[in-house]
Amino acid sequence: DAGVIQSPRHEVTEMGQEVTLRCKPISGHDYLFWYRQTMMRGLELLIYFNNNVPIDDSGMPEDRFSAKMPNASFSTLKIQPSEPRDSAVYFCASGFPYEQYFGPGTRLTVT
């Protein structure tokens, strides 16, 4: 198995632009989690899905952030419009709450 796949690995964009991060979970995993990692705030859970349904989005910082999971093999995290404070590494993880498999992350830089 290739593991959790995230794209792009690096994204540099200008403030105000729309950013879309993509995730392909491991086949057969029921849960999908989106995390953000920064030096200041550490690892934060943004949102998670169970069987493609969003269960808890209380970690999404504001309305500029949205996430979808149209099917069991694909999820997106969108930021519109992006701001410099959104610069971070965004991780997708799949599996179960007690056993999560992380992707390599997307490093987002907003200038």
Added chain:
Amino acid sequence: AQSVTQLDSQVPVFEEAPVELRCNYSSSVSVYLFWYVQYPNQGLQLLLKYLSGSTLVKGINGFEAEFNKSQTSFHLRKPSVHISDTAEYFCAVLTGGGNKLTFGTGTQLKVEL
């Protein structure tokens, strides 16, 4: 609400020496406990987990951790570290019935020759 405290932000150690990374948690209900490792520019990888049963848990790469309910601790240990163990280690807690992991701030383990 649950929380996790990793008091040591950095732990330097010489190769082949033993190491202990400390983790304390607070929760008013039963917990599941985890250690994850993050190598540079990579995602997190599960090292070991405590769900129930024996309080001494063995994980990958020779690591082990002991759940101590009275001290609300879950310290990670390895008897002899290798250069390749240099990474950041995160302790995490999941309360019984919950689905959201709460991570500590991480401990950077630096193994030196």
